[in-house]
Amino acid sequence: MSWTETLRTGLSAVRAHGLRSTLTVLGILIGIAAVILTVGLGLGTQKDVSAQISALGSNLLIVTPGSSTDTSGMRGGFGSSATLTRADAAALTSEVTAPDVAAVAAEKTSSLSVETSSTNWTTSVVGTSAAWTDVRGRELASGAFFTADDDAAGAAVVVLGSQTATELFGTTDAVGQVVTIEDLTFTVVGVLTEEGADAASDLDDLAVIPLSTMADQVVGGTDRNSVSTIYLQAESTDQLSAANQEAETLLLNLHSISSVDDADFSINSQDSLVSTATAVYRTLTVLLTGIAGLSLLVGGIGVMNIMLVSVTERTREIGLRKALGAPPWAIRRQFLVEATVLGLAGGVLGAGLGIVAARVLPDLLDTSIVVSGVAVAGSIAIAMAIGLVFGVYPATRAARLAPIDALRSE
Amino acid sequence: MAEALSFDTGTDTDTGTDTRSAPRPAGRHGADPVIDLHGAGKTYRTGTLEYEALRGIDLQIHEGEYVAIMGPSGSGKSTLMNIIGCLDTLTAGEYHLSGDDVSELDEVELAQIRNRRIGFVFQQFNLLASLPAWRNVELPLMYGRVPMHERKQRAIEALERVGLGDRLANRPGELSGGQQQRVAVARALVGEPSLILADEPTGNLDSTSTTDVLGLFDELHAQGRTLVLITHELEVAQRARRIVWVRDGRIHTDEVNGR
Ligand SMILES: Nc1ncnc2c1ncn2[C@@H]1O[C@H](COP(=O)(O)OP(=O)(O)O)[C@@H](O)[C@H]1O
Ligand SMILES: [Mg+2]
Numbered sequence: 149m150s151w152t153e154t155l156r157t158g159l160s161a162v163r164a165h166g167l168r169s170t171l172t173v174l175g176i177l178i179g180i181a182a183v184i185l186t187v188g189l190g191l192g193t194q195k196d197v198s199a200q201i202s203a204l205g206s207n208l209l210i211v212t213p214g215s216s217t218d219t220s221g222m223r224g225g226f227g228s229s230a231t232l233t234r235a236d237a238a239a240l241t242s243e244v245t246a247p248d249v250a251a252v253a254a255e256k257t258s259s260l261s262v263e264t265s266s267t268n269w270t271t272s273v274v275g276t277s278a279a280w281t282d283v284r285g286r287e288l289a290s291g292a293f294f295t296a297d298d299d300a301a302g303a304a305v306v307v308l309g310s311q312t313a314t315e316l317f318g319t320t321d322a323v324g325q326v327v328t329i330e331d332l333t334f335t336v337v338g339v340l341t342e343e344g345a346d347a348a349s350d351l352d353d354l355a356v357i358p359l360s361t362m363a364d365q366v367v368g369g370t371d372r373n374s375v376s377t378i379y380l381q382a383e384s385t386d387q388l389s390a391a392n393q394e395a396e397t398l399l400l401n402l403h404s405i406s407s408v409d410d411a412d413f414s415i416n417s418q419d420s421l422v423s424t425a426t427a428v429y430r431t432l433t434v435l436l437t438g439i440a441g442l443s444l445l446v447g448g449i450g451v452m453n454i455m456l457v458s459v460t461e462r463t464r465e466i467g468l469r470k471a472l473g474a475p476p477w478a479i480r481r482q483f484l485v486e487a488t489v490l491g492l493a494g495g496v497l498g499a500g501l502g503i504v505a506a507r508v509l510p511d512l513l514d515t516s517i518v519v520s521g522v523a524v525a526g527s528i529a530i531a532m533a534i535g536l537v538f539g540v541y542p543a544t545r546a547a548r549l550a551p552i553d554a555l556r557s558e
Numbered sequence: 559m560a561e562a563l564s565f566d567t568g569t570d571t572d573t574g575t576d577t578r579s580a581p582r583p584a585g586r587h588g589a590d591p592v593i594d595l596h597g598a599g600k601t602y603r604t605g606t607l608e609y610e611a612l613r614g615i616d617l618q619i620h621e622g623e624y625v626a627i628m629g630p631s632g633s634g635k636s637t638l639m640n641i642i643g644c645l646d647t648l649t650a651g652e653y654h655l656s657g658d659d660v661s662e663l664d665e666v667e668l669a670q671i672r673n674r675r676i677g678f679v680f681q682q683f684n685l686l687a688s689l690p691a692w693r694n695v696e697l698p699l700m701y702g703r704v705p706m707h708e709r710k711q712r713a714i715e716a717l718e719r720v721g722l723g724d725r726l727a728n729r730p731g732e733l734s735g736g737q738q739q740r741v742a743v744a745r746a747l748v749g750e751p752s753l754i755l756a757d758e759p760t761g762n763l764d765s766t767s768t769t770d771v772l773g774l775f776d777e778l779h780a781q782g783r784t785l786v787l788i789t790h791e792l793e794v795a796q797r798a799r800r801i802v803w804v805r806d807g808r809i810h811t812d813e814v815n816g817r
Contacts, residue, residue: 555684
């Protein structure tokens, strides 16, 4: 009995019990689709995060408050001490102590309401220096960015993100209009270009004002001198590590800390941020895939169950085949192929469902799902293997039946 | 009709004799027997219950014989046929098939013997309902590793031989009982086995179909095949040249059928 014939026999046996086979295949199908989607979701999130990090700018070092020896590595924002100051940022601009740092942009960010005469919109208001556009790699769609003089003078000027401008002014040109932030009237001097669909939406929803204006007039109080992040830009990738070294030495000095281990700030390159974030998502993906894999196990048990039923039902057929001269291995192969066909069908259909869902879901969930060919081929192979493995016991039982007992059964 | 049955043989002459040779007269003669049972016993065990279905059978059947095995229900006829057909094993005594001690053969060798040397016809037909007639007939060839293109041809020829050349593609459910049994006969003879075993082949058939099937057996016998036919109808047994009576697991009488 050749392989093609065994396969044909297996297929016709599967088809002979359509509903039963369909339900069994469904068990595998769901498991495979779940695995493809979780893996795809994990890869998609990793891709989104690296895209967001590279959208920050190029050749950047990101200085954040908080200890770098903290294992989380991602601490920052609220809850961390406000250890970075405007003075730190100013010192980092020095040609002497930090020659490899080409540009510095400190950010002081707060979520505030921006009002016009007719409407208001809550957005993140960023206080920063004139170098911000260079450092963050941003351009203006209309108007101009504020200047170093504006910053020095604490001018009440604002540059809006494209989405913020649309929310506040609709289709009318925002440049020249006035908005109110915290009872202070600002003139809109420019609107940023859109970053595109790939990036996080807050790249287009923000209002940028001079750092001195932010510190002294908008925030005020004891918190006025702290900044949330300092972006440092190196001239080129080659100078990144030198710039990192210089910034670290300078900041340790300024903060009067003798050991790097005690540092109250951390400096990360974009690469290290990407790898930290990716590691987190990879762990999560492995975990979720494991859970999805469990459903495959359940599907495999379904295959075994249905194959045992099939062997019992077809005991007479097995007896007849043996009487006609089928050796045990031929019977075993017949049932193994049948189980594998069930697994394979589940794998192929599950991969199909996974691919379709990966097309549809991102629109509904606002995340990317990356379906790789390796994941698809791998899960089809796994589905086949599951059919095969869970078919071994039923097939062996069939092969071991004594011909006469099998023939005599009703 | 006998012309239509002149097989293109030359294959599977395991007994070392030419199956096309003229039928030998029934009875004892010099050559070694095809079937040689000596003190054959079979005890069934179901839990603690034991039942001795065969109690010391001595039986020799030679190449080309046509033997009917008769006896009342429960006398052990089917048990005996299963032993002869290598579907079951003895619990006492010896069985030699064409000189081979069957008790020494493993499962794969037994499967090969059933495939090459024996053709079975059952009372229940035992056709696979999902397969068309010709695929049912093809099964022994499939397990005999006959190349695919040759198989279909031979299956069709076998079906033509039993008069079902126009029913090749019909499934068993679309055939009458008599036609189904003829498909089963075609399946039994397609591999050109030297021994045909039939267990009450006419038990489920009307008289016309019975005549058809017995006619086919006569032709097989005329060709030199060894036939063992189990029946409890004297009328059917009368076709054979030798009638063996079994009673309570023992051979009661064993005589040449005078007709
Ligand atoms: N597998 C079995 N287990 C137990 N007893 C059996 C089995 N097969 C047959 N028998 C018993 O053996 C006896 C002979 O059976 P069988 O050979 O089928 O008789 P026959 O074919 O002559 O009617 C019967 O009494 C039957 O009940
Ligand atoms: Mg019987």
